[in-house]
Amino acid sequence: MRMIDLIEKKKRALPLREEEIRYFVEGFTAGGIPDYQAAALLMAICFTGMTDRETAWLTDAMAGSGDRVDLSAIPGIKVDKHSTGGVGDKTTLILAPLAAACGVPVAKMSGRGLGHTGGTVDKLESIPGFRTDLDRRAFLKIVETVGVCVAGQSGNLAPADKKLYALRDVTGTVDSIPLIASSIMSKKIAAGADAIVLDVKCGSGAFMKTPEDATRLARKMVDIGRACGRRMAAVITDMDRPLGHCIGNGLEVAEALEVLEGKGPEDLREVSLVLAAQMLSLAGKGDPALCRQLAQNTLDSGAALEKFRQMCQAQGGDVSVFARPKSLYEKAEVYELSAPMGGWVCRMDAEACGRASMLLGAGREKKDSVIDPAAGVVLCCKTGDAVERGQALARLYTNVPERLEQAKQALLESYVIGPQKPEPQPLVYDVILGL
Amino acid sequence: MRMIDLIEKKKRALPLREEEIRYFVEGFTAGGIPDYQAAALLMAICFTGMTDRETAWLTDAMAGSGDRVDLSAIPGIKVDKHSTGGVGDKTTLILAPLAAACGVPVAKMSGRGLGHTGGTVDKLESIPGFRTDLDRRAFLKIVETVGVCVAGQSGNLAPADKKLYALRDVTGTVDSIPLIASSIMSKKIAAGADAIVLDVKCGSGAFMKTPEDATRLARKMVDIGRACGRRMAAVITDMDRPLGHCIGNGLEVAEALEVLEGKGPEDLREVSLVLAAQMLSLAGKGDPALCRQLAQNTLDSGAALEKFRQMCQAQGGDVSVFARPKSLYEKAEVYELSAPMGGWVCRMDAEACGRASMLLGAGREKKDSVIDPAAGVVLCCKTGDAVERGQALARLYTNVPERLEQAKQALLESYVIGPQKPEPQPLVYDVILGL
Numbered sequence: 001m002r003m004i005d006l007i008e009k010k011k012r013a014l015p016l017r018e019e020e021i022r023y024f025v026e027g028f029t030a031g032g033i034p035d036y037q038a039a040a041l042l043m044a045i046c047f048t049g050m051t052d053r054e055t056a057w058l059t060d061a062m063a064g065s066g067d068r069v070d071l072s073a074i075p076g077i078k079v080d081k082h083s084t085g086g087v088g089d090k091t092t093l094i095l096a097p098l099a100a101a102c103g104v105p106v107a108k109m110s111g112r113g114l115g116h117t118g119g120t121v122d123k124l125e126s127i128p129g130f131r132t133d134l135d136r137r138a139f140l141k142i143v144e145t146v147g148v149c150v151a152g153q154s155g156n157l158a159p160a161d162k163k164l165y166a167l168r169d170v171t172g173t174v175d176s177i178p179l180i181a182s183s184i185m186s187k188k189i190a191a192g193a194d195a196i197v198l199d200v201k202c203g204s205g206a207f208m209k210t211p212e213d214a215t216r217l218a219r220k221m222v223d224i225g226r227a228c229g230r231r232m233a234a235v236i237t238d239m240d241r242p243l244g245h246c247i248g249n250g251l252e253v254a255e256a257l258e259v260l261e262g263k264g265p266e267d268l269r270e271v272s273l274v275l276a277a278q279m280l281s282l283a284g285k286g287d288p289a290l291c292r293q294l295a296q297n298t299l300d301s302g303a304a305l306e307k308f309r310q311m312c313q314a315q316g317g318d319v320s321v322f323a324r325p326k327s328l329y330e331k332a333e334v335y336e337l338s339a340p341m342g343g344w345v346c347r348m349d350a351e352a353c354g355r356a357s358m359l360l361g362a363g364r365e366k367k368d369s370v371i372d373p374a375a376g377v378v379l380c381c382k383t384g385d386a387v388e389r390g391q392a393l394a395r396l397y398t399n400v401p402e403r404l405e406q407a408k409q410a411l412l413e414s415y416v417i418g419p420q421k422p423e424p425q426p427l428v429y430d431v432i433l434g435l
Numbered sequence: 436m437r438m439i440d441l442i443e444k445k446k447r448a449l450p451l452r453e454e455e456i457r458y459f460v461e462g463f464t465a466g467g468i469p470d471y472q473a474a475a476l477l478m479a480i481c482f483t484g485m486t487d488r489e490t491a492w493l494t495d496a497m498a499g500s501g502d503r504v505d506l507s508a509i510p511g512i513k514v515d516k517h518s519t520g521g522v523g524d525k526t527t528l529i530l531a532p533l534a535a536a537c538g539v540p541v542a543k544m545s546g547r548g549l550g551h552t553g554g555t556v557d558k559l560e561s562i563p564g565f566r567t568d569l570d571r572r573a574f575l576k577i578v579e580t581v582g583v584c585v586a587g588q589s590g591n592l593a594p595a596d597k598k599l600y601a602l603r604d605v606t607g608t609v610d611s612i613p614l615i616a617s618s619i620m621s622k623k624i625a626a627g628a629d630a631i632v633l634d635v636k637c638g639s640g641a642f643m644k645t646p647e648d649a650t651r652l653a654r655k656m657v658d659i660g661r662a663c664g665r666r667m668a669a670v671i672t673d674m675d676r677p678l679g680h681c682i683g684n685g686l687e688v689a690e691a692l693e694v695l696e697g698k699g700p701e702d703l704r705e706v707s708l709v710l711a712a713q714m715l716s717l718a719g720k721g722d723p724a725l726c727r728q729l730a731q732n733t734l735d736s737g738a739a740l741e742k743f744r745q746m747c748q749a750q751g752g753d754v755s756v757f758a759r760p761k762s763l764y765e766k767a768e769v770y771e772l773s774a775p776m777g778g779w780v781c782r783m784d785a786e787a788c789g790r791a792s793m794l795l796g797a798g799r800e801k802k803d804s805v806i807d808p809a810a811g812v813v814l815c816c817k818t819g820d821a822v823e824r825g826q827a828l829a830r831l832y833t834n835v836p837e838r839l840e841q842a843k844q845a846l847l848e849s850y851v852i853g854p855q856k857p858e859p860q861p862l863v864y865d866v867i868l869g870l
Contacts, residue, residue, distance in 0.1 A: 007607035011481065036470035040606035043478035046446065171475035172442035 003027065003037045010041055013048035018057045025061035029160040035167055042164075042173040050178035055220060056227035058178070062186035063228070065160035069136070069192035074105050074143055077231070077283040080193035081108070081275060082184060084208070084217070086201040087354035088242035088379075092120045092150065093256035094272045094299075095279060097308035100148035101298045102276075102291075104283040107143040108150045109157075109191050117354050117363045118249045118371055121152045126249040126328055126373030130317035142314045148307060149315065158186040180207075181220040188225070195231035195282035198222070199275055202429065203240030205350025211236055211429045222434035232434030233278040237271050238427050241348045241383045244268035248362035248376010248397060250328030257325050260305040267427055273299075274428050288431075332361075332374035332397035337408050342389040343417045345381050352414035353377060359407040360398035372399055377411065384422060438462065438472045445476055448483035453492045460496035464595040470602055477599075477608040485613035490655060491662035493613070497621035498663070500595035504571070504627035509540050509578055512666070512718040515628035516543070516710060517619060519643065519652070521636040522789035523677035523814075527555045527585065528691035529707045529734075530714060532743035535583035536733045537711075537726075539718040542578040543585045544592075544626050552789050552798045553684045553806055556587045561684040561763055561808030565752035577749045583742060584750065593621040615642075616655040623660070630666035630717035633657070634710055637864065638675030640785020646671055646864045657869035667869030668713040672706050673862050676783045676818045679703035683797035683811010683832060685763030692760050695740040702862055708734075709863050723866075767796075767809035767832035772843050777824040778852040780816050787849035788812060794842040795833035807834055812846065819857060 001023045006016060016024075024041065027033035050058065071078045079099060083089055096106045110120035110132075121132045132152040134142070142149035161183050168174050188196050198221055201207075202214035218234035225232035237243075244265045246255040258264035259272060273295050280291035298304050305322075312319055321327055357363060361372030378395040381387050394411055398404060436458045441451060451459075459476065462468035485493065506513045514534060518524050531541045545555035545567075556567045567587040569577070577584035596618050603609050623631050633656055636642075637649035653669035660667035672678075679700045681690040693699035694707060708730050715726035733739050740757075748754055756762055792798060796807030813830040816822050829846055833839060 004605060004607055011478070011607050034470070036474040036602060036606055039471040039474040040478045040608060043446070043475045044482075044607070047479075047482045167471060170439060171471055172439055172446055172479070173475060 003033050003041070007037060007041050007044060010044040010048055015051050015054055021054060021057040022061045025058065025065060025160050029065050029163060038164070038167055039171045039173070042168060042171060042179065045179060046173050046176045049176075052220070052223045052227070055178040055182050056224050059182040059185045059189060059224045060228055062158050062160040062164070062182060063189035066156035066158055066190065068190050069109070069155070069157070071107050071140075071192040073140060074107060076105050077195055078105050078107055078193045079195045079197065079279045079283050080188060080191060081197045081199065081279060082188055083199040084184070084201050084206065086239035086243060087117055087205040087350045088244050088247045088252065089201070090123060090244065090252040090256045091199065091268070091272050091275060093123060093253060093308070094259050094304070095276055096148050096150050097260065097311055098272070098276050098295055098298060098304040099279045099283070100146070100311070101303040101307040102280055102285060102294055104280060104285065105143055106148040107139065107193070109153045110150055111153060117247060117357055120150060122371050123249045123252050124150060124317070126253055127312060127321050128318040130312065131315050134315070142311070146307070146310045146314045148311050150311070157190045161186045177217050177220055181217055181224055185221050185224045185228070189228050189230065193230070195279075196225055197275055197278045197282060198232070198234040199271075200234055200236050201239035202236060203238055203350060204348070205242060205354060206239035215430055215432070218432050222432050226434045231282045233282055234432040234434070235274055235278060236429035236432070238425060238429070239350055240425060242350050242353050242379060243271060245379045245382070246376065247353055247357040247379070248329065248360070249371060250373045251376040251378060251397065253321070254325035254328050257305070257322065260299065260308055261302070262300040270427055274431070278431065329374045329376065329397055332372065332399050333401065335396045335398070335404055336392050337394045337396060337411055339381070339387040339389055339391050339393050339417065340412070341417055342387060343419050344421045345383050345385050345387060345415055346418040346420070346422045347416040348383050349414040352410050353379065356396070356407040356410040356414070359403045359410065360396055361400050375399060384424060386421070387417060438468050438476070442472060442476050442479060445479040445483055450486050450489055456489060456492040457496045460493065460500060460595050464500050464598060473599070473602055474606045474608070477603060477606060477614065480614060481608050481611045484611075487655070487658050487662070490613040490617050491659050494617040494620045494624060494659045495663055497593050497595040497599070497617060498624035501591035501593055501625065503625050504544070504590070504592070506542050506575075506627040508575060509542065511540050512630055513540050513542055513628045514630045514632065514714045514718050515623060515626060516632045516634065516714060517623055518634040519619070519636050519641065521674035521678060522552055522640040522785045522792075523679050523682045523687065524636070525558060525679065525681075525687040525691045526634065526703070526707050526710060528558060528688060528743070529694050529739070530711055531583050531585050532695065532746055533707070533711050533730055533733060533739040534714045534718070535581070535746070536738040536742040537715050537720060537729055539715060539720065540578055541583040542574065542628070544588045545585055546588060552682060552792055555585060557806050558684045558687050559585060559752070561688055562747060562756050563753040565747065566750050569750070577746070581742070581745045581749045583746050585746070592625045596621045612652050612655055616652055616659055620656050620659045620663070624663050624665070628665070630714070631660055632710055632713045632717060633667070633669040634706075635669055635671050636674035637671060638673055638785060639783070640677060640789060641674035650865060650867070653867050657867050661869045666717045668717055669867040669869070670709055670713060671864035671867070673860060673864070674785055675860060677785050677788050677814060678706060680814045680817070681811065682788055682792040682814070683764065683795070684806060685808045686811040686813060686832065688756070689760035689763050692740070692757065695734065695743055696737070697735040705862055709866070713866065764809045764811065764832055767807065767834050768836065770831045770833070770839055770843075771827050772829045772831060772846055774816070774822040774824055774826050774828050774852065775847070776852055777822060778854050779856045780818050780820050780822060780850055781853040781855070781857045782851040783818050784849040787845050788814065791831070791842040791845040791849070794838045794845065795831055796835050810834065819859060821856070822852060
């Protein structure tokens with residue numbers, strides 16, 4: 001087999017065979033296939049695509065390039081959840097304990113944030129003492145006893161994807177649906193869950209800008225998961241405005257706690273319930289409507305909050321934050337951004353909100369930037385809200401006041417205020433089942 | 436400027452600016468831009484193409500990446516000729532002395548053959564003593580005194596093209612018209628002639644398989660040459676069958692000598708006259724019809740042959756081959772391939788004929804293979820000829836009899852013999868003028 005033949009084939013839009021895809025993934029990971037040939041193949045894939053079978057083979061080859069987490073010691077159907085990433089997305093903090101409180105074991109490995117905002121691991125670490133760097137044994141032990149554990153990625157999961165992603169990043173070959181889908185799914189497949197619920201975001205703050213693109217990506221990932229023997233569901237949700245009001249690590253934990261108390265912003269609660277319904281349903285707890293009711297009751301009863309407390313305790317976190325969530329962000333100074341004019345919030349640039357939050361200290365500008373857990377933004381108004389001139393649009397939390405003006409500017413520019421109330425936008429676009 | 440932005444731009448089919456193309460060529464040649472980013476850009480170009488302006492900028496940047504030959508010391512309009520390469524193509528051996536005999540100075544640098552058959556330099560070196568490794572001074576001195584010199588490429592001509600071509604070769608990005616056109620033209624522009632005649636071959640033995648593709652490539656090259664201030668013409672000629680009867684270095688010199696004596700195969704003479712007419716016309720010797728007559732008279736008078744003899748002598752070649760051309764190939768054993776059936780030669784695979792010739796020792800299988808000047812093939816029948824069963828199709832000349840059967844097989848498979856005389860095919864498809 002010769003790499004040049006694979007490139008020529010893909011260039012002519014011909015499908016690769018399974019052994020050709022394995023040859024590429026193994027050769028590239030081991031270093032026998034040089035970067036320049038891999039780059040040429042990736043660019044050809046951007047133009048000619050991949051069939052569902054090719055994408056599944058690519059995913060499986062990447063998933064098999066490193067460790068595979070074995071969750072078989074934990075009884076029951078283990079459910080994982082993955083979000084394609086958005087601003088203010090703290091649903092994992094709600095869903096993991098919620099599913100566990102409903103009797104579904106959750107063994108979740110999460111990442112840190114590389115973009116504007118922190119990842120789930122960064123958010124959890126805003127709870128003093130909370131440990132996410134658990135070894136495999138400790139991780140599984142907590143899942144066994146508490147029913148849920150959220151840890152950082154440990155071990156060598158899908159190294160082929162890691163190497164390939166680094167190359168895609170510098171060769172303009174990121175935005176290909178089969179490449180995105182296989183990259184995400186290879187890590188999920190290697191992480192060992194039996195069922196996976198995908199939250200595919202679309203809008204100004206998401207990688208996929210339209211519901212159509214998000215749906216294409218979701219279908220591709222659901223197909224891959226099924227081809228790899230996983231139970232799958234995907235939910236297409238809105239990310240044209242941030243989810244909830246809070247952006248920033250400690251602020252987001254506080255907001256998640258509100259939802260776990262049966263309160264919190266309506267959009268965040270709704271998206272959490274839709275995703276929870278799919279997670280529980282995949283785990284065999286009944287049809288989605290029934291599961292939604294179960295999730296709702298579990299939230300409102302406080303059982304999910306209690307589960308989160310148990311998980312927090314098991315992972316070394318200071319549970320006093322449950323009584324005083326304010327402690328999660330009170331170490332930052334608060335500033336206000338007021339509306340320069342009255343009217344309706346017609347549109348928001350969610351990505352700009354994330355950028356503002358990063359400038360305040362809540363995200364990483366560079367790989368080695370240190371996150372300030374107390375920093376972030378609380379949005380007082382979102383798309384569809386009426387505002388009066390001078391009214392607070394947002395509160396900014398920071399310990400780097402020298403960045404304040406820049407962050408305010410970014411935030412201000414993210415709001416489009418107009419004279420008419422905008423048409424309401426859906427929060428959930430579609431649910432794709434792969435059973 | 437960032438290479439990733441150039442890749443993204445080209446991927447979205449947007450044209451690059453002149454400074455972006457220079458940034459890429461200079462950065463890649465100097466090593467600052469890595470191979471993998473260059474490979475991604477090249478693949479994107481294969482899919483989205485380049486405008487005429489982009490292609491001209493790329494050519495100019497590559498031409499300027501190394502030495503530029505200065506021919507200004509030689510009076511008159513210096514004409515160069517380039518063939519995109521074909522089997523049995525020995526027109527340079529005829530055209531260079533022919534143009535010089537008509538008073539047009541020819542300072543030609545030629546390459547060695549990398550594919551099946553030898554290049555012009557390999558062919559000339561089948562004449563004992565003939566030297567092609569001349570330094571710039573000796574080269575120009577011969578042009579000045581004799582009016583013509585054909586030497587190997589010396590100096591550092593278009594190193595950017597050399598490096599880029601090596602990358603294209605291993606990344607499946609060879610077959611892009613703007614990349615092919617700029618690669619050829621960058622070397623021609625750097626070689627310093629005022630006028631360039633292109634012989635763009637099409638058919639089974641050429642890189643361009645159809646007249647349409649050949650015409651597209653020819654137009655692109657003519658446009659590039661004009662944008663770089665050169666007088667240009669291109670002729671689209673047939674390469675569905677080999678040109679002339681002889682393939683192999685010594686054999687081809689012998690056949691060129693026949694044409695220079697006013698004899699030789701009709702197709703080879705005709706293509707030579709069409710190309711010569713364009714060369715002379717670009718050099719200001721009148722309109723192409725007039726120039727063709729001038730070329731014809733010069734061939735038939737023996738003046739072109741005499742010019743070749745002078746050039747040969749000036750370059751150290753043994754001129755006794757003019758009296759005994761047989762000496763050029765008589766050191767090889769001769770074998771015959773006879774027709775397995777009677778009928779008409781309906782089609783030939785010119786590339787397979789070249790491959791057969793290579794197997795016999797006339798070409799290079801690897802970069803460092805040594806060429807046997809006496810080896811090759813003489814085609815007794817070509818497309819359109821009637822054959823009887825048992826009649827000689829071809830004669831094979833070789834000193835490696837162990838390869839004979841394989842060569843015979845390749846040659847035999849290259850002939851399609853059928854019951855009906857095929858429609859005659861044009862020899863010259865089109866002439867494209869760029870004045």
